[in-house]
Amino acid sequence: MGFVRRSSIMLLFVAGVVFFPATARAILYIDINAPGGRRMPVALPPFVTAAGDAALAAGIPKVLADDLGMTALFEVIPSEAYLEKILPSHFAGKLLSFPDWKLIGAEAVVIGKVEARGDQVTVEMRLYDSTMGKMMAGRRYSGPARHVRLIAHKFANEVLYAFTGVRGIFDTEIAFSARPGKGRDKEIYVVGLDGQDARPITNNRSFNLFPRWSPDGNTLAYTSFRTGVPVVYLRNLRDGTERALVKFGNTKSPGCFSPGGDSLYASVSVDGNSDIYRVRISDAAVEKVVEGWGIEVSPSISPDGKKIAFVSNRGGSPQVYVKDLAASSGERRISHAGGYSTSPSWSPGSDRIAFTSQSGGKFSVYTVNPDGSDQRLLASGDGDSTDPSYSPDGRYVVYTFQKKGYSELRIISADGQWGKRLFSGFSGVGSPAWSPRR
């Protein structure tokens, strides 16, 4: 390709390198598994846009900066330092003045152009390696203007991939329940990783709780009380259709889909005894998978679908257990943090389980190996930290933080080194569930 050859010429002159990789992606610039090293300096100059679309374009570099900031691998150079102004001609053949970017220490530059037509928007973004003077990634996205932040997240994935070879999760979303008004009713919402514009999924003024994603991200299972009694529904997010899946029993809550998406693991109480069932999506056929005399709830499946973590109060207080689904016996308690441990979330990307535990009068988020070893405190604050849910790459956890009626969603990196507030503004924010990859 012309581009690669062009950069090869650059390489010969600038770096004196004779042999060079055929594609940018062959180079591993950053090892994503070795945090704490030097951060790659990135420049995010303002996007090129027509005057009327400036507001639309202004938010994109911020989204990119926030996404890359989640990784602890990049450092965004403040815009006051930038020497070159990005022009429309930079998208029509004019090359960046790479020395100007290297001079301020920028090893990577992301430029972008936004064109809006009605409510449609086209965003072109390019990532350049300013040291080698070559384009590492280029994308032109078009879609509804309200998706402009989603577009920014998608390109942040490209930037991470170009430098690490690892796919990002920046375009994933978080489903949660919250009270939109002063009433007690709760609705289901979905919000992106920028925390902006939470969009309602339900609006029926009853209790809508426990959203759970199907593996393809197209369906949310949740419990609604809109008929007066709890029923687990499946909402198709693509076409808005819905059907009731779990109607038997009394109290019920979806825990997780099977990795293949063909069944839902849910807890259902019958005559005051809550057990865990596998419910087939196609015909609602039911099979009991975990039972006990007391409360068995909150199933979370291992990525290979062979084991399940759940909560049981069989020992006198709620604790997290793991069961091998193939074996008829052998349910092992894995939580040892305190007298009250609930809401396990099995990491899809690593063999680790996050859960909530009470100690010292407050709830905190812990992680533990599936065999109960190596338990660690992950998230704790001056209130209650509950309901962890892992990101699809296992690198982050979203959870609820509550203090005296105030509540918000927070994200923390799985190593506990980085965290941010994701969403606040509604009361009763809870039960966050991280979507699968897009």
Place this chain on the structure above:
Amino acid sequence: MGNGRAWKYGAAILAVMMVFAFGCAKKQAVKSTDTTPTAGAPSAEGKAPEGVVSETLKPEAGAVEAPSAGPAGTQVASVAEAAAGVAATEEKPSLFQDIRFDFDKSFIRDDAKPILAGISDYMKKNRGAKLLVEGHCDERGTSEYNMALGDRRADSARKYLVSLGVPAGALSTVSFGKEKPLDPGHNEEAWAKNRRAHFVVR
């Protein structure tokens, strides 16, 4: 500063090399445009340089705003059902006092027994009356576990009433977990009030 000077020289040398490099590059780019297929879908405007991949985001893609009521084609909630759901989430005045529970427990306490005996007498005198037993929890802990705990509280009240002779068919239960606190406070006094079974005669 020596460093600054080195930078300037470096930048100048780079700039010279760049000019040369770009000169070559342009020729290369022109040469290759016709022969090299563009990665990804061709752009609508046909101006995308090599390497720029076009991607169209469909309005449906993961970002549908659900209509507030069930849209055409859904199999759920008629208007009447929705109204029932709303009614069920409102706190109705009760003929009977709530009974209270200990933290994370669902056994019937001694202070609840006279209340349940009174309810039992009423139900036995009023054949045909239906009683809904609601189970509730305090705000501590996770929603899902509390939903199951509230279920257990409601069921333990139901079983106690059956043991006193109330027909099982007259009783039904529902758990609201920690979603419907009676007292919105965040202290032991409020929590004690919220760990309750609430009775609604129909």
